[in-house]
Amino acid sequence: MIEGTDRNLLIQIEEGLWPVDRRGGPGKPHSGGLRLELESIRSSLFEGYTRRGFDEMFDEADRPRPHYARLYDRLVAMGGEELSRRHRLSDLILRHQGITFTVYGRDQGVERIIPFDPIPRLVTASEWEKIERGLKQRLRALNAFVHDVYHDRKILRDRVIPPDLVLGASGYRRECLGVRVAHDIYIHICGIDLIRDETGEYLVLEDNGRTPSGVSYVLKNRQVMKQVFPVLFETYAIRPVDDYPADLLATLRFAAPPSCGDDPCVAVLTPGLYNSAYFEHGYLARRMGVELVEGRDLFFDRGQIFMRTTRGPRRVDVLYRRIDDDYLDPLVFRPDSQLGVPGLFAAYRGRQLGLANAIGTGVADDKAIYPYVPAMIRYYLGEEPILRNVETFRPLIPSERAYILAHLEQLVVKAVDASGGYGMLIGPVSTRTQREEFARRIEANPRGYIAQPTICLSQHPTLIDDRIEGRHVDLRPFVLCGREIKVLPGGLTRVALPRGSLVVNSSQGGGTKDTWVLAELQDELRESGGG
Amino acid sequence: MLSRVAENLYWIGRYVERAENVARLLEVAYHLELDAAELREESPDASPLADALSVLACRDAFQQRAGAVLEREQVLEFLTIEPVEGHSIRVMLGRARDNARASREALSADAWDQLNSLFLEMRTSRARLRLQQSPLRFLEWVKRGCALFGGLVDATLPRAEAYHFLQLGRHLERANQIGRILQFGLPRLPALEALDPGTLSAMHWSNLLKSCSAHEAYLQHAHDQIDPVGVIGFLILDEGFPRSIRFCIDRCVESVESIEDDGSPQASDARRLLGRLSSELRYLDQRDLLQRGLQPYLVGLLVTCHRIGDAVHLAYFQTT
Structure with missing residues (x-):
């Protein structure tokens, strides 16, 4: 879709067609007269804009929220045509840099760029402070839980979580019982999906503790925004995201087994070119300055894992593996796996190899376990959860099952072992046949499903052609657990591009936005009357 | 360095060079075709473009696809923008780019960007139009694109x-x-x-x-x-x-x-x-x-x- 766009566009824009803003820089209050003028232009850019659910930019009186005011002014001043020109340019940059993902299904192995929406999402410092605390708390509890499941199982013996839910989870790996990992950290990299309900409260929708992806888009989106909308950056003090690769590398090195020296050799293990997140694997490897390896580059010898290099074998100490548990080692898991390394599990078990994330962490992000995470937090940490879960009904409990079956039309039903927006029933937009089908499935396999009320996700102004409309968004922050727990400021804002859609997954037509966590200073400016 | 990555890089080098050589050969052959009047007088069945097929060892492949008659436009297309056959510039650049995609972390961003853009542009209808309007300009563009890749490798790796x-x-x-x-x-x-x-x-x-x-x-x-x-x-x-x-x-x-x-x-x-x-x-x-x-x-x-x-x-x- 970008192929028709000329490179000239890139040159034109870089050569100073920037509209010159004569209204003064950040912090200077605008004159009332100008605001009026802007209001009259607003009609075209925001024409037909309607609020549904919590709107990130506008309050109930349709006024921009204080921290969005300057962005709003800039957008209006720039106008729809200019915005969409720059939008095309950002697509061009993404395509030319090969920032693509692979779509499965219809046409096998088609490369697409994830649609990038140029209107950034803003999070204030105080909102972020709470999110950050909540995420750290959650990851500490999840790690304690995984350790417990594969060792003492106290939480099961104390009947906080039903044992069969845990032992029956598709992510549970019996082979990992008693396996020790460095510093008892299992989930080193976690993506925790947040949504905002109608009141604007941030809720945890799901945890991704296996191989969460998307962080490369966070880093790339920021770079693209800086190229295409530098003007917007002058308006805000935004917390940078660029430290992530260095933090990730430190986290991975911390996962090295005690047997290796001071300078562990880290590599990223990818399933290969045809994986949908291949771009990310290569990008992170490059930014960390480590090798990107495939299973066939590695081999097992005398208890250790080596990679084949032009100068012979070289020992690998830590793998940031982006291959699912099942495919890691054909000798232990799926014997038909072509992606893994025979012997890898033996090296891991023998503490000659660190894996991030550890094997068997799927037990913690199982959707059937999810309702128990608040209980986990209380159990292991003795704290109240800072971020709430979305209310969840479990078909295993007879009264809840009855409720689910009676209210399918209002609920979202999810298969516990599916992700990426597959295997879902969205009640309000479902057909009778679909509901009957899901009712049958739930009764046949109550362990396999959960149900949640259909939450109207918060919406955010989004560029649709050359106008701005509201589209629903979620937020996936990334949390690293090494020597300390670090949260990447911001994360991936995913946006459901079809009007009214609540599904933000990129495999289902979702796009992304740059997410700006505002530095403390910004809040002060705002309070002193800036916007 | 990983053996697999080293092999990818080696083949990137080979394929880009091969693409550039195809362009150069065709350029010379096409010039000659335009001067063909004089040429035909001396040796009636001389066809410089057909010679290019022979140098590239794909005369048989061409004839299997397009028949025995060597139409100038067909030969040009066959060796430039033909998407599937193993001898066109587009196929060479596609292979170079596949290798590069599988080892991007070893290339510089600039070099990758150039190879990727060149290949993507090659697939557009604009590239076909350019070839039809002026084969020489098209070939010049390919040569420059390949040379730019080489230059970026020199300047950034x-x-x-x-x-x-x-x-x-x-x-x-x-x-x-x-x-x-x-x-x-x-x-x-x-x-x-x-x-x-x-x-x-x-x-x-x-x-x-x-x-x-x-x-x-x-x-x-x-x-x-x-x-x-x-x-x-x-x-x-x-x-x-x-x-x-x-x-x-x-x-x-x-x-x-x-x-x-x-x-x-x-x-x-x-x-x-x-x-x-x-x-x-x-x-x-x-x-x-x-x-x-x-x-x-x-x-x-x-x-x-x-x-x-x-x-x-x-x-x-x-x-x-």
Whole structure:
């Protein structure tokens, strides 16, 4: 879709067609007269804009929220045509840099760029402070839980979580019982999906503790925004995201087994070119300055894992593996796996190899376990959860099952072992046949499903052609657990591009936005009357 | 460096070089086609574009696809924007880009960006239009695109293994191509005696030089009209011209020496073969070439290049 766009566009824009803003820089209050003028232009850019659910930019009186005011002014001043020109340019940059993902299904192995929406999402410092605390708390509890499941199982013996839910989870790996990992950290990299309900409260929708992806888009989106909308950056003090690769590398090195020296050799293990997140694997490897390896580059010898290099074998100490548990080692898991390394599990078990994330962490992000995470937090940490879960009904409990079956039309039903927006029933937009089908499935396999009320996700102004409309968004922050727990400021804002859609997954037509966590200073400016 | 990545880089070097050579060959052939009136009088079935198919060893493949009749436009399309057949510039660039995609972390962002953009542009309808409107402009664009890739590699990659594997592939491929151009071109050329400018055989010889971008360089070197023996000597033995076989083999030797610079006393077969060929080219002169017979010598040279390719695989890509 970008192929028709000329490179000239890139040159034109870089050569100073920037509209010159004569209204003064950040912090200077605008004159009332100008605001009026802007209001009259607003009609075209925001024409037909309607609020549904919590709107990130506008309050109930349709006024921009204080921290969005300057962005709003800039957008209006720039106008729809200019915005969409720059939008095309950002697509061009993404395509030319090969920032693509692979779509499965219809046409096998088609490369697409994830649609990038140029209107950034803003999070204030105080909102972020709470999110950050909540995420750290959650990851500490999840790690304690995984350790417990594969060792003492106290939480099961104390009947906080039903044992069969845990032992029956598709992510549970019996082979990992008693396996020790460095510093008892299992989930080193976690993506925790947040949504905002109608009141604007941030809720945890799901945890991704296996191989969460998307962080490369966070880093790339920021770079693209800086190229295409530098003007917007002058308006805000935004917390940078660029430290992530260095933090990730430190986290991975911390996962090295005690047997290796001071300078562990880290590599990223990818399933290969045809994986949908291949771009990310290569990008992170490059930014960390480590090798990107495939299973066939590695081999097992005398208890250790080596990679084949032009100068012979070289020992690998830590793998940031982006291959699912099942495919890691054909000798232990799926014997038909072509992606893994025979012997890898033996090296891991023998503490000659660190894996991030550890094997068997799927037990913690199982959707059937999810309702128990608040209980986990209380159990292991003795704290109240800072971020709430979305209310969840479990078909295993007879009264809840009855409720689910009676209210399918209002609920979202999810298969516990599916992700990426597959295997879902969205009640309000479902057909009778679909509901009957899901009712049958739930009764046949109550362990396999959960149900949640259909939450109207918060919406955010989004560029649709050359106008701005509201589209629903979620937020996936990334949390690293090494020597300390670090949260990447911001994360991936995913946006459901079809009007009214609540599904933000990129495999289902979702796009992304740059997410700006505002530095403390910004809040002060705002309070002193800036916007 | 990972063997798999090294192999990818080596093939990027080879494929980009091959794409550029196809463009150059076609450019010369197309010029000649436009001058064909005079040519046809002397040898009625001469078709420079068909010759290009032969140099690239894909005449049969073309005829299987397009039939026995060699339409100029069809040959051009077949060797440029044809998406599936294994001989077009687009296919070469596609393979180079696939290799690059699978080892992006080893290339610089600039170099990747250039290769990726070039390939993507190649698939557009605009590229087809450009080819139809002016084949020469199209070919020029390809050559520049490839050269820009080479330049970005030079300007942005550290002189470490990644760079040397790219260079190794590039120069080995180039030596191969020059060898094939000479091998194919020589038998069609009239006797190896001094030529008067303006004659048809002088044109043949200058086209041979142009196929290697060597025309101007040769004239500067020889200060003379075109002397067939001098031309052959120049394209095989010149030390400083970037499209002579000796120059290419010397660069391969440098790359391999840097790659193997690990203090190990034992040289790989790849390094030995390259070293031997390099010193042979250094101490040969034009008379030796004629004495040995040009055709047999070129055949031997191409065989050695293939053996070097195999040895490179064994030495670096299949190490365990």
